[in-house]
Amino acid sequence: MTISAERPTETAAGTTAPTGPRGVSWTNRPGWMSQHLGTALVLAFLGYLLGHWWGNHIAGNYAYINGASGQNSVADFLALLLMVVGWLVGIGALNYPIAKLFGREAVEEEPAKGLSRYFRYTLDHKVVGMQYVVGVLLFMFTGGLLAMAIRTELLNPTVHIFNPGTYIEIVSEHGTIMMMMATSIIVGPLGNYLVPLMIGSRRMAFPRIEAFSFWIFSAGYMVIFSALFFGGFPTGWTGYAPLQNQAGPGMISYLFGFAVIGMGMIAAGFNIAVTIVNYRAPGMTWSRVPMFVWSILATASLLTLATPVLFSAGLFGILDHVVLTSLYVNEHGGSSYLWENLFWFFGHPEVYIMALPGFGIVAEIVPVFTRKPLFAYKVAAAGMMGVALLSFFVWQHHLFQSGINPDMRPLFMLTTELISIPTGFIYLVGMGSLYKSKMRLEIPMLFSLALYFNFLIGGITGVFLSDVPVNVTVHGSFFVLSHFHYTIMGGLLFAFMAGLYYWLPKMTGYMMNKKLGLWHFWTMFIFFNLTFFPMFIIGLLGQPRRVFEYAHNLQGLNDFSSISAFCLGASFLLFFWNLMYSMIINPQKAPANPWDSLGLEWQTANPVPLYNFERIPVIVTEPYRYSEPGAPAYADFGGGGSGSGSSSSVSSSVEE
Amino acid sequence: MTDTYKDSLAPNATPEEREFEFRSHIGSIWTGGRLAIGVATFMYASLAFAYFYLRSSNNSHLWRIPGQLAPLYYGWTILICMLLMAGLGMYGHSRLRKGFTNDFQVAGWTGVALGVIALIFQVWELVVLPFYPGSSGYASTFVAFVVMNIMTIVFATYWLETAVARSLRMRKELGGTKPELSSAHTARSFRANVSSMSYYLGYVGIISIGFFLMFYVQ
Numbered sequence: 001m002t003i004s005a006e007r008p009t010e011t012a013a014g015t016t017a018p019t020g021p022r023g024v025s026w027t028n029r030p031g032w033m034s035q036h037l038g039t040a041l042v043l044a045f046l047g048y049l050l051g052h053w054w055g056n057h058i059a060g061n062y063a064y065i066n067g068a069s070g071q072n073s074v075a076d077f078l079a080l081l082l083m084v085v086g087w088l089v090g091i092g093a094l095n096y097p098i099a100k101l102f103g104r105e106a107v108e109e110e111p112a113k114g115l116s117r118y119f120r121y122t123l124d125h126k127v128v129g130m131q132y133v134v135g136v137l138l139f140m141f142t143g144g145l146l147a148m149a150i151r152t153e154l155l156n157p158t159v160h161i162f163n164p165g166t167y168i169e170i171v172s173e174h175g176t177i178m179m180m181m182a183t184s185i186i187v188g189p190l191g192n193y194l195v196p197l198m199i200g201s202r203r204m205a206f207p208r209i210e211a212f213s214f215w216i217f218s219a220g221y222m223v224i225f226s227a228l229f230f231g232g233f234p235t236g237w238t239g240y241a242p243l244q245n246q247a248g249p250g251m252i253s254y255l256f257g258f259a260v261i262g263m264g265m266i267a268a269g270f271n272i273a274v275t276i277v278n279y280r281a282p283g284m285t286w287s288r289v290p291m292f293v294w295s296i297l298a299t300a301s302l303l304t305l306a307t308p309v310l311f312s313a314g315l316f317g318i319l320d321h322v323v324l325t326s327l328y329v330n331e332h333g334g335s336s337y338l339w340e341n342l343f344w345f346f347g348h349p350e351v352y353i354m355a356l357p358g359f360g361i362v363a364e365i366v367p368v369f370t371r372k373p374l375f376a377y378k379v380a381a382a383g384m385m386g387v388a389l390l391s392f393f394v395w396q397h398h399l400f401q402s403g404i405n406p407d408m409r410p411l412f413m414l415t416t417e418l419i420s421i422p423t424g425f426i427y428l429v430g431m432g433s434l435y436k437s438k439m440r441l442e443i444p445m446l447f448s449l450a451l452y453f454n455f456l457i458g459g460i461t462g463v464f465l466s467d468v469p470v471n472v473t474v475h476g477s478f479f480v481l482s483h484f485h486y487t488i489m490g491g492l493l494f495a496f497m498a499g500l501y502y503w504l505p506k507m508t509g510y511m512m513n514k515k516l517g518l519w520h521f522w523t524m525f526i527f528f529n530l531t532f533f534p535m536f537i538i539g540l541l542g543q544p545r546r547v548f549e550y551a552h553n554l555q556g557l558n559d560f561s562s563i564s565a566f567c568l569g570a571s572f573l574l575f576f577w578n579l580m581y582s583m584i585i586n587p588q589k590a591p592a593n594p595w596d597s598l599g600l601e602w603q604t605a606n607p608v609p610l611y612n613f614e615r616i617p618v619i620v621t622e623p624y625r626y627s628e629p630g631a632p633a634y635a636d637f638g639g640g641g642s643g644s645g646s647s648s649s650v651s652s653s654v655e656e
Numbered sequence: 657m658t659d660t661y662k663d664s665l666a667p668n669a670t671p672e673e674r675e676f677e678f679r680s681h682i683g684s685i686w687t688g689g690r691l692a693i694g695v696a697t698f699m700y701a702s703l704a705f706a707y708f709y710l711r712s713s714n715n716s717h718l719w720r721i722p723g724q725l726a727p728l729y730y731g732w733t734i735l736i737c738m739l740l741m742a743g744l745g746m747y748g749h750s751r752l753r754k755g756f757t758n759d760f761q762v763a764g765w766t767g768v769a770l771g772v773i774a775l776i777f778q779v780w781e782l783v784v785l786p787f788y789p790g791s792s793g794y795a796s797t798f799v800a801f802v803v804m805n806i807m808t809i810v811f812a813t814y815w816l817e818t819a820v821a822r823s824l825r826m827r828k829e830l831g832g833t834k835p836e837l838s839s840a841h842t843a844r845s846f847r848a849n850v851s852s853m854s855y856y857l858g859y860v861g862i863i864s865i866g867f868f869l870m871f872y873v874q
Contacts, residue, residue, distance in 0.1 A: 103821030323789050324789055326789075327797065332792065333795075334715065
């Protein structure tokens with residue numbers, strides 16, 4: 001592939017919107033006539049009312065639908081369905097799909113300027129990325145508050161703040177919100193923002209699908225959150241039948257919320273996977289793709305292929321509630337194990353949906369701060385794809401204790417242990433990169449190191465748990481709870497923080513305050529471990545999950561864990577304060593390439609132009625040649641630079 | 657399912673860059689079409705899993721009440737409509753590749769009409785079902801299949817309809833009424849879209865046969 005580096009004869013505006021066929025514009029109309037978050041909220045509310053009225057109108061007289069509770073499931077479901085439709089109509093997601101029915105073209109509009117663009121349906125991947133940042137932080141904040149409520153309740157084994165029903169509702173909502181947030185926490189904000197920049201593309205393959213993924217994700221959040229107003233759901237985040245079938249209307253919010261967020265996950269994964277496959281810059285062969293992009297590709301593949309099963313599982317559950325099928329009802333020819341199988345067929349790949357991007361982030365950060373190439377690049381890439389593939393063959397280990405044919409246990413024990421091999425590849429690649437390096441302990445690097453520490457504990461306990469005897473012994477205990485918090489929170493969330501501190505200067509143009517960042521890191525790292533490590537012991541001593549009363553002799557450990565959890569919560573407040581302080585109160589302009597990275601994303605101008613690169617870069621070498629003085633730059637911008645300058649060579653100021 | 661292709665979004669793109677982005681765009685349509693088939697496959701696979709899982713479990717001996725069967729006439733009508741729609745979509749694509757835009761449009765509109773008929777029958781079938789949705793495992797999975805099939809028919813018909821509707825507006829770019837292939841980017845992009853669509857319709861045809869055999873043949 002040859003792309004001329006010569007500048008075109010016409011003048012370059014860089015950020016001018018393209019001209020195209022004009023049509024009816026909705027998003028740029030002033031005030032109440034335009035489509036934005038406000039109209040979406042209004043139409044969502046009206047849709048909710050309409051759906052409720054409609055459901056009561058068509059099914060209000062059917063005693064067997066209203067059931068003993070008198071709650072009309074049809075009305076509950078239609079209310080949520082039309083709420084989501086109203087939300088999408090209000091934000092403008094359906095404008096173009098409807099116009100297409102008449103063969104009309106997309107209306108090319110001048111992109112909205114200023115803050116208002118973050119409240120609209122936009123086709124700029126960078127704006128969508130920032131929308132996701134705010135969205136997932138809101139998710140996390142809500143889930144975090146619920147976690148504080150859980151730990152408050154567990155301060156005392158007998159004196160209670162909540163009744164048992166409320167407690168399990170809080171636990172369920174916390175788990176569901178956090179798990180759904182976690183599936184998108186990196187792919188959404190960082191994947192959408194950074195992937196085109198890192199592969200040298202000017203755009204996403206399907207920007208409308210990308211924007212749709214965010215707004216449907218937001219709708220899913222509202223649906224899941226609405227369960228709290230319908231009495232919650234008592235099943236935990238796993239939603240097991242037959243309890244699922246016995247639960248009240250909050251269960252519909254759970255099932256429909258999963259289906260809605262599932263649509264968002266499919267859309268996000270679909271768009272990103274297609275973009276990576278097709279829009280890589282010339283010269284970016286598969287052996288030159290940044291490791292973060294590899295991780296996002298593996299994750300996007302899982303999102304696209306595993307999530308439809310979650311969607312189906314949710315659909316079946318909704319049908320059981322709304323039209324009284326019996327897919328999960330044993331007594332009527334269904335099976336509660338059907339849900340378990342479908343749920344975990346998605347649920348276990350989901351674990352890697354959460355883990356892989358985290359490893360992608362640290363694989364990107366470590367070479368920058370050690371000034372060394374990524375150790376065994378190809379092994380890391382193979383590990384990413386190996387984990388993605390194997391993750392489809394391990395789901396039944398979640399059923400060791402709940403229904404699996406005992407003869408099948410060894411097989412799934414084996415597949416589960418097998419997956420630790422490619423996971424080990426990825427981990428050892430990190431260790432190899434750190435080996436004998438002179439590290440710059442900046443905040444992103446600290447968070448990356450913390451990930452390796454935490455994941456070691458989470459990973460090793462995971463290997464124990466894959467063995468049937470241990471699994472049977474500690475099933476449903478705090479040991480399991482601690483294990484998955486170490487992998488998800490200790491791995492993913494620390495990686496997310498590493499990514500935010502590392503890339504926010506690029507995304508916002510401002511540096512995060514280092515002093516506050518250090519406070520945030522150390523408090524988060526220390527109190528994370530003080531919160532969750534005792535839970536291994538608590539679990540081994542026999543305390544079950546999701547139960548608010550426990551043995552008196554465990555109060556000391558529980559109190560220690562709770563107080564540490566409050567401090568952990570406070571560490572997040574430090575982060576939010578740092579965010580506000582660094583972005584609004586005392587913004588410090590970020591240098592063009594503050595970490596001296598060779599990554600393509602740092603070679604564009606700041607702020608990033610609408611079309612990312614003035615010239616499409618040509619990739620000429622491997623991405624991590626930090627330790628080779630005089631090595632050619634990663635990309636050739638044809639001499640024209642990309643806004644802020646041409647690609648850095650490795651002989652940077654940080655080179656030691 | 658994509659926009660009509662427009663030259664590079666960047667206002668100052670060089671001709672080489674435009675060509676590069678165009679090839680990426682065509683590749684995206686190809687990849688996206690196949691990935692859409694992957695998404696649908698996993699969705700239908702979960703339904704097939706439910707069918708065989710409940711059938712083999714036969715909990716409470718209620719996989720299927722003796723004699724319980726979905727209305728066969730409806731099943732045949734929907735299947736024939738779907739197969740014809742898929743066939744016409746693929747035929748239209750083959751004609752479009754040879755430059756016969758009119759043939760594509762006629763085949764496309766007929767396919768859309770058949771899709772709408774299939775949709776009406778599929779929805780109406782729920783009204784005339786001779787069994788209660790929760791009466792057995794079979795009845796439950798059948799209702800789930802109907803809902804999933806409605807989504808598939810809507811999606812396939814929508815894709816076909818939007819392609820035909822666009823072809824009417826793009827008559828000039830597609831080469832008018834002459835049987836010739838336009839090499840304009842917009843025309844090549846449109847043909848790539850129709851190509852992906854015809855693959856998807858072919859897939860829908862195969863799925864329709866498979867699930868017809870599962871649900872309508874005792």
